[in-house]
Amino acid sequence: MSYSLKINGAAVDVDAAPDTPLLWVLRDHLGMTGTKFGCGVAQCGACTVHVDGVAARSCQFPLEAAVGVEITTIEGLAPNAQHPLQRVWVEANVPQCGYCQAGMLMAAAALLEANPNPTDDDINLHVDNICRCGTYPRVRAAIHKAAEMMRG
Amino acid sequence: MTDVPTLSRRGFVLSLLAASGALVIGTRPILAAVVDAEPWTKDTPTGAHEFTPWLSIAPNGQVTVMVTTPDIGNGVVTQALSFVYEELGARWDDLRAQYASTSSDYALGGVYSKVNGSIGYFGGRSTSDERRITYMTAAANARERLRHAAAAQWNVPVGEVEARDGLIHHAASGRSTPFGALLAHAASVALPEDPKPKRREEWTHLGKDSPAKVQNPLVVSGAAVYGIDVKIPGKVYAALRQSPVMGGRLKSYDFESIRHMPGVRTVVEIKPTPANEKNILPSPFPMETTRIQAAVAVIADHYWQARTALDALPIEWEDGPGGKWENTQAMADAAMAVLDKPGGKVDFQAGDARADFAKGGKIIDASYLTPYCEHMPMEPLNGTALVTDKTVELWHPSQHTQMAFTLAVQQTGFAPENVTVHQTFVGGGFGRRAYGDDARMVVAVAQQYPGVPVHTIWSREESTRQGRYRAMVAGRLKARLGEDGLPTAFEAHGSGGPGMNFRGVSDTVFPQIVPNAHVETHILPDLHVLNGPYRGPGYNSGAFIMESFVDELANAAGVDPMEYRIRLYAKWQDKAWVKVLEELRDKSGWGQPLPKGQARGVAIGNWGMRGKPFAGTTCGAVAHAEVTQDGKLTIHRLDIAFDSGRILNRDAVRAELEGGAIFGLNMSLNEELNVEHGRIVEGNFHEYPMLRIGDIPQLHIHFGGLSDNERYYEIGEPPVGPVGPSVANAIFAVTGKRLRTTPFRKQDLRWGEKSASAG
Known part of the structure; x- marks a missing residue:
């Protein structure tokens, strides 16, 4: 079946089964591999994208549900990867292996969009992605720092 | 075929080959200070001059550094660049790293893998003496050639010119020239001997600056290519299922029932490796656990088509001997039962423990058990291989590229010259990707579908259930305390399946400072579950067993656990153990009163000492925990102090x-795999939970334990x-309950009235 999607502002056509997870549509059909496969059961958040601005786990998001919504992936988060979160992330040396970090960034970006001044509890609730390397203390500090930058 | 020019590589003779790309022989350049996203595809800039196999400089001034790990x-990768930066006088932004080719290593007699022996290509150990000195000597050699070249051109004494910011400067005349303009001339410079790297007192970068990882920009943009992201024209996907009981056999499968499903090409069977295989190449790590x-x-x-079809494919297995284990407890019982039997391998022996125990008095005897654990790297196991009738090309997120190369040769039997391995970014290792069984399986699958690049991806459940695990370890420890409360005799027995070791008990300080000690x-x-290295192999169990036991001794002696350890470990000649403990005591608030239901605990260990003083890294922790009377555990704070000797990038x-x-x-707190009828039960994160950001205690890292x-x-x-x-x-300290097994989340921590009412 052929579907028309809107990803990072651009219209794209995909030919795949309706229940194909958006994760695999992005990675395998469209070659957008910044969104990562970690668990396949919406547990780890490595596959987090934005659907109409809200964080969603794309491994449990079927293709047929992705029609008529605006999808944003890590590749489209900000021009030249210069979102304040991305800039702070690089400077504060947040990533270790880096594999989960695109999902972390997408979860954090959706949080800051909805809440420019999140508390620690807000972060705990909305950025509950798994990082096996244990970058959590730096993730938290970087979100606060980026929030501060964005508030000016 | 790799074109191998005659070069006196170890003598650092500069090559002047004109053919483009030929100077970086057989290598596929990789990372950069502005790292390449697809690390293996870029070539070193045309006309680059290879100063040593570790270092080349291009006419545009770009310095390419070969990284093995x-x-x-x-x-x-960043650490390797730091070593070169310290010596060469290049600009940081001109540095570029690439992974050293295993094909070059093979063709050139182990030019990369000989440094550091079997761990030449291993992840970690970035700061070993061999590695540091190799990079710094290579960079110093290049710098000296460039200085000599410039001094000769300007007809000034060499002593008057210096290398800085990618230029050679002559202060007296105000002249300067970029490295790139001096390459040809530098080639003719013959140094009388290899220059010595700078002394530590002369360092301006190492130990002072803390550059962030050079790949960070690629990571945050999603551009870094991990194994799972490899793009190759014509690539197809394989979804894998291995015998649920390790060592089992395939009985049958029914391809016809899935043949019609969308996108399905075929089903392939991968046959187990015979136990008697012979190594084709010398193997950096043992090959036993890599058998298919x-x-x-x-x-x-x-991929999704392959995965969906695999889930629908009827498969029948024959379990083999491992199927006899009805549950985890049966395996644990077998491990515990052997502890009292004679005939173990003696790991440590001093004095006469038996005679000392015969004196009687205060004897503490305790048994411990730690379960199988899985590494759970965030990138599920995967890799891509293209196998033809005589060549293999492998794109892989390996933790040891040379091991992957060795296994691609082993699996196919092809000539090593015809095997190429491209090292990708790696989504977590922790030991899981070191021994290379995953790389070997990727090649084995592609062998069954030749001529097409096949990307094999383990599902998370397959990754979890087909691990090479942290071994289950059973331990029984016994000590007799003398008049002063310190131990006079120690006897320890550990057990587990093949691959288990008792580090953290056998090789740590404790047996060394007890006059009579015996560890075996x-x-x-017949514990069939396969073990492998997992972050701090052996030590990750042994340190729990050893330092829980020391706490039991402190309690039996009636001494504060911190004070007890300071007294005990003061007997060891490496005083850093006491220094680390004192740092923790002073910085963690040890001894300061806490509300009811809260307490601090301390432990210390050493990774890598192997029984020797002034070796390895000593590391201690103080945990501040709260346990409610109905058993809810919260860790409020962790303090960490350590002694690795010195550090380079703080x-x-x-x-x-x-x-x-x-x-x-x-x-x-969390990790445990269970076995039912020989199969691993847990598959995904809902069954094998991970701490998340809201679960993390305050973390305080202290540097005051460093011994220099x-x-x-x-x-x-x-x-x-x-x-x-x-x-x-x-x-x-809170509950009076001694935990002798992990994970803690599965244990009843109720105390006080709640404990009594619970019976």
Whole structure:
């Protein structure tokens, strides 16, 4: 079946089964591999994208549900990867292996969009992605720092 | 075929080959200070001059550094650049790293792998003496050639010119010229001897600056290509299922029932490796656990099609001997039962423990058990291979590129010259991707579908259930206390399946400072679950067992656990143990009163000492924990202090200690695999939980334990040892319950009235 999607502002056509997870549509059909496969059961958040601005786990998001919504992936988060979160992330040396970090960034970006001044509890609730390397203390500090930058 | 020009590589003779690309022989350049996203595809700039196999400089001034160890998140690539930066006088932005080719290594007689022996290509150990001196000598050699070339051109004494910011300067005349303009001339310079690297007192960068990882910009943009992201024209996908019981056989499968499904190309069977195989190449790591397990794989145009078809494929297995284990408890019972039997391998022996125990008095005797654990790297196992009738090309997120190369040769039997391995970014290692069974399986699947690049992806459940695990370890420890409360005799027995070791008990300080000590291990061959290295192999269990036991001794002696350890470990000649403990005592608030239901616990260990003083990294932890009377556990704070001798990149060290502490905490609180009828039960994160950001205690990393001993030892593994026992010891201080097994989340921590009412 052929579907028309809107990803990072651009219209794209995909030919795949309706229940194909958006994760695999992005990675395998469209070659957008910044969104990562970690668990396949919406547990780890490595596959987090934005659907109409809200964080969603794309491994449990079927293709047929992705029609008529605006999808944003890590590749489209900000021009030249210069979102304040991305800039702070690089400077504060947040990533270790880096594999989960695109999902972390997408979860954090959706949080800051909805809440420019999140508390620690807000972060705990909305950025509950798994990082096996244990970058959590730096993730938290970087979100606060980026929030501060964005508030000016 | 790789074109191998005649070069006196070890003599650092400059090559002037004109053919483009030929100067970087057979290598596929990789990372950069502005790292390449697809690391293996770029060539070194045309006309680059190879000063040594480790270092080349291009006419545009770009300095390419060969890195042997895959960066699994520890910053090894950045550290290699730091070594070169310190010596060469290049601009940081002109530095570029690439992974050293295993094909070149083979063709050139182990030019890369001989440094550091079997761990030449291994992740971690970025700061070993061999590696540091190799890079710094190579860079110093290049710098001296460039200085000589410039001095000759200007007809001034060499002593008057210096290398700085990618230029050679002559202060007296105000002249300067870029490295790139001097390359041809530098080629003719013959140095009388290799220049010595700078002395530590002369360093301006190492130990002072903390550059962030050079790959960070690629990571945050999603551009870094991990194994799972490899793009190759014509690539197809394989979804893999191996015998649910390790060592089992495939009985049958029914391809016809899935043949019609969309995108399905075929189903292939992968046959197990015979036990008597002979190594074709010398293997950096043991090959036993890399033997192929019986498997089937569905091959389809897209991954989701392969995965869906595999889930629908009827498969029948024959379980083999491992099927006899009805549950985890049966395996644990077998491991515990052997502890009292004679005939173990003696790991340590001093004095006469038996005679001392015969004196009677205060004897403490305790048994411990730690379960199988899985590494759970965030990138599920995967890799891509293209196998033809005589060549293999492998794109792989390996933790040891040379091992992957060795196994691609082993699996196909092809000539090593016809095997190419491209090292990708790696989504977590922790030991899981070191021994290379995953790389071997990727090649084995592609062998069954030749001529087409096949990307084999393990589902998370397949990754979890087909691990090479942290061994289950059973331990029984016994000590007799003297008049002063310190031990006079020690006897310890450890057991587990093949691959288990008792480090953290056998090789640590404790047996060394007890006058009469005996440690032995028993291996049970019929525990069929396969073990492998897991962050701090052996030590991650042993440190829990040892330091829980020391806490039991302190309690029996009636001495504060911190004070007891300071007295005990003061007997050891390496005073850093006491220094680390004192740092923790002073910085953690030890001894300051806490509300009811809260307490601190302490533990200390050493990763890498192997029984020797002034070796390895000593690491201690203080946990501040709260346990409610109905048994809810919260860790409020962790303090970590350590002694690796010295450090080079302070922020990188801090990051590794943070990550290692959290890894150790998760291991102790959460991690356990279970077995039913020989099969691993847990598959995904809802069954094998991970700490998340809201679960992380306040983390305080302290640097005051550093001894300044002349070594830069490893950082990633050490905290994994003491964190768990520090928590268990805090729990004991609150509840009076001694935890002798992990994970703590499965244990009844109720205390006080609640404990009594619960019966």
